[in-house]
Amino acid sequence: MTDKDKLLDKKNKKTLFDLLENMLLVRRFEETASRMYGLRKIGGFCHLYIGEEAVATGAIRALDLSKDYVVAAYRDHGHALACGMDPKGVMAELYGKSTGCSKGKGGSMHMFDSKLHMFGGNGIVGGQIPVAAGVAFKIAYRKEDGVVLCFFGDGAIHQGSFHESLNLSKIYNLPVIYICENNQYGMGTDFRRVSAVDDFSVMGSSYGIEGKQVNGMDVLEVYSTVKNLSDELRKNPGPGFLEIKTYRYKGHSMSDPAKYRTKEEVAEYKMRDPIELLRIKMTDAGILTDDEYESINTAAVNAAKDAADFAENSPEPAADEIYSDIYA
Secondary structure, three states, rough: OOHHHOOOOOOHHHHHHHHHHHHHHHHHHHHHHHHHHHHHOOOOOOOOOOHHHHHHHHHHHOOOOOOOOEOOOOOOOOHHHHOOOOHHHHHHHHHEEEEEEEEOOOHHHHHHHHHOEEOOOOOOOOOOHHHHHHHHHHHHOOOOOOOOOEEEEHHHOOOHHHHHHHHHHHHOOOEEEEEEEEEEEEEOOHHOOOOOOOHHHOOHHHHOOOOOEEEEOOOHHHHHHHHHHHHHHHHHHOEEEEEEEEEOOOOOOOOOOOOOOHHHHHHHHHHOOOHHHHHHHOOOOOOOOHHHHHHHHHHHHHHHHHHHHHHHHOOOOOOHHOOOOOOO
């Protein structure tokens, strides 16, 4: 029996419900954000996480955010919610309102909460990877017991910042887990067309970092893999690398009609919906009833609606805010 199979036990009901609740919250939040974008309540870039919920949920829920850290890319709403950030503050940030988690100044790509150890949300492709190495260096330097999860997409894996960071992380044995969220497409290009290798789990081998490929549509596999690896890095510090294979059901961003892939391909991946897969597993194991699922789903729908109402009724940033939070 694998570690993920062992999770399907009534003694783990709280953990299982937590995973399901968070994935449903992310899904309903993103669906609401999509509608609000269509109504022009939200402007600028907006990258939705629909279909990929198992990655952020499973990985981050395996951490202890009193001592661990999360650094993410620009598709970061799901990571923010998985870290426990208030959906109202996240939605208000999308609306550009003063009650947003970054005071309405960052928008979709810049979710941030230092108290929850959520260090972004970073808009530059691959720009967050050295940041994660720096946070991990702080942990090592101060001899703390934390680990860092660094999320980035398949489009960032060829950036120089990726290779430089992995090299330094191995030299200094930094406790950081690099997670490539391979959703198959860098913007509109199939990752296999632009990569000399299509098994990204081997990308750390040049730096002596063992990699592993993970099914990102199975939240239990993600959770158990990250839990085991983070526990190992606390005992034996050093970097780890995971290629978590997932799929986005929407376009790269709200402006992307995603015509570069077939309807059949999308339909096939929707048969692997991470939320439905967990629901079925929990139901078959006698852990979840239909009524309990509907109750969780309703709560997620209401939370997303409340977040949109909060954002709608929040004030715009004051004019003089344009000069605050800058160095010069």
